[in-house]
Amino acid sequence: MSRGTLALDRVMTALAGLVLVALGVLGILWWAGRLGSVPDHVDLSGIRWWPRQQWWPWALGVGGVILALLGLRWLLAHLPRRGISVLSLPGSDPEGRLLVAAGPVIDAAADALARTPGVRSARGRVNHDRGRIVAHFDATIERGADLRTVADAADTVTGELQAALERQDLTGLVQLRTAGRNRAMPRVY
Incomplete structure (x- = not known):
């Protein structure tokens, strides 16, 4: 919004x-x-003839359609709002624009975050928020995950994203969710 x-x-x-x-x-x-000079009763006799006029149903219909369109x-x-699909890169000028598809870039950053020990999965999207570009990551972590390691990885991923896009106005936002159960780790025999 x-x-x-x-x-x-x-x-x-x-x-x-x-x-x-x-x-x-x-x-x-x-x-x-x-209220002093205001009458005790409201006299509606001046507008009682409106509903009997031929234009009345049309006026109500038009008014209803206008209100419905305004409500819609x-x-x-x-x-x-959907996220940003294309980002403009520095170096764009009147002679040409340098653009990059945001989806693959943010997916690669989310994959890098998901490779962090203790992170089960991560997804990302890029949005406009209050005039800033925000890389929003949703990550699911294991119950025993080291939060310092996850936070450092999130900072690293955001920094690499800023450097790759050459956008210092990009901010990273990471929302962590704890997994319901720890995943069974494969056994080595």
Whole structure:
């Protein structure tokens, strides 16, 4: 989800809250008779003829379609974004761009992390997060894994990824999960 979507959600939530509080206060003041010149009853005779008009069903239909499209757009804005598929390398200029497919590069880095003693498996993806490029690794470790070794391997893999892509703005994020059971190790006879 983008920062713009989050900001819009917060603004609209605050606005809806303020409108509902204001309507509640106005309702209480109207019920208590403290609004002065506001009538005790609401007269809707001026708009009663709307539902009998030929344009009314069309207006409701168009309004419903517009609201449905806005709701669909809002829902789509909240879908998780896919990772970065192509990274631009330094040296790109108006005469040409140097691009690299992010998938094979991050897969190779995840494989390097998975070869660390105590790491059962690792997967990786590259995402944009708050204006930065983040190499996100999900690693499953054995229960007895040495966390210092795993952390050093993660730092090494991230450093090698930064060097290979020549991107100092790349940040590594490693999420560790502990395996449910330790794997049975092969026996040597």
